[in-house]
Amino acid sequence: MGCLESMKHEIILRDASFRECREYILSHFPEHFEVLPGYKIFEKHLIGVPPLYIAVDGDDVIIPYTKPCYGTFLIRVPDPEMASELRQKKPK
Amino acid sequence: MPDTKTEPRDALILLGCPQVPIQTSVALYLASKLRKKGITTVITGNRAARTNIELADPDRHYIGEVMDIDRCIALLAEKKRDFHYCFSFIHNDAGLTYAATVKAISPAAQVLIIFGEHYEEVASSVEFPAEIIAVKAVHNPMPLKAKIDEVFPWVVSNL
Numbered sequence: 001m002g003c004l005e006s007m008k009h010e011i012i013l014r015d016a017s018f019r020e021c022r023e024y025i026l027s028h029f030p031e032h033f034e035v036l037p038g039y040k041i042f043e044k045h046l047i048g049v050p051p052l053y054i055a056v057d058g059d060d061v062i063i064p065y066t067k068p069c070y071g072t073f074l075i076r077v078p079d080p081e082m083a084s085e086l087r088q089k090k091p092k
Numbered sequence: 093m094p095d096t097k098t099e100p101r102d103a104l105i106l107l108g109c110p111q112v113p114i115q116t117s118v119a120l121y122l123a124s125k126l127r128k129k130g131i132t133t134v135i136t137g138n139r140a141a142r143t144n145i146e147l148a149d150p151d152r153h154y155i156g157e158v159m160d161i162d163r164c165i166a167l168l169a170e171k172k173r174d175f176h177y178c179f180s181f182i183h184n185d186a187g188l189t190y191a192a193t194v195k196a197i198s199p200a201a202q203v204l205i206i207f208g209e210h211y212e213e214v215a216s217s218v219e220f221p222a223e224i225i226a227v228k229a230v231h232n233p234m235p236l237k238a239k240i241d242e243v244f245p246w247v248v249s250n251l
Contacts, residue, residue, distance in 0.1 A: 037196035044162070047189055049220075
């Protein structure tokens with residue numbers, strides 16, 4: 001994920017806080033995993049305040065994505081292989 | 093963390109979005125203070141924040157290495173680089189999120205420099221142990237400079 005714009009994705013939350021993203025994942029996606037800040041996914045180290053959650057929903061992966069000037073986005077990335085990998089690894 | 097008694101010390105200055113005008117001047121001021129103490133600095137931020145810093149000190153009297161923030165996070169996460177101190181400039185939720193990330197992936201002693209219009213709200217959101225300098229400063233850098241001057245000797249002696 002060198003550049004968010006280059007990936008097919010859907011923005012679920014825009015200009016949100018880290019807390020809002022965390023709460024949204026916990027309340028909307030039963031298949032969620034706690035990861036450590038810096039967890040590498042889509043070639044990118046995730047930014048976040050612990051506890052940091054990512055989720056899978058069908059073939060989609062849900063991750064927070066923080067930009068210094070725009071806050072945190074919650075994005076949905078269609079990627080069946082990554083969704084399957086996360087289900088198997090159940091990362092922490 | 094490296095041994096502060098025997099090794100040369102270094103500090104990461106983590107810049108937030110340069111939307112608040114005082115960030116660049118106070119970061120240069122801090123870099124100067126650290127340099128005078130013999131502490132090497134690396135400044136990291138997004139492109140706009142880095143450009144502000146580099147343009148303000150074209151002959152690099154105060155700044156040393158300047159690094160892209162994503163590259164910096166990657167190096168810290170992969171344990172390829174580390175620092176004795178991390179001074180994080182924070183005026184919004186995203187800045188706090190970056191600082192929390194560095195706290196989680198690096199043993200550097202954290203000093204959070206919280207400023208801007210909503211400094212109290214941002215400071216109350218801190219959920220991890222760190223030294224906190226918090227002051228309402230947006231256009232006038234002097235209140236933040238005064239706070240830094242107040243705590244700086246303690247920070248470099250005790251952390």
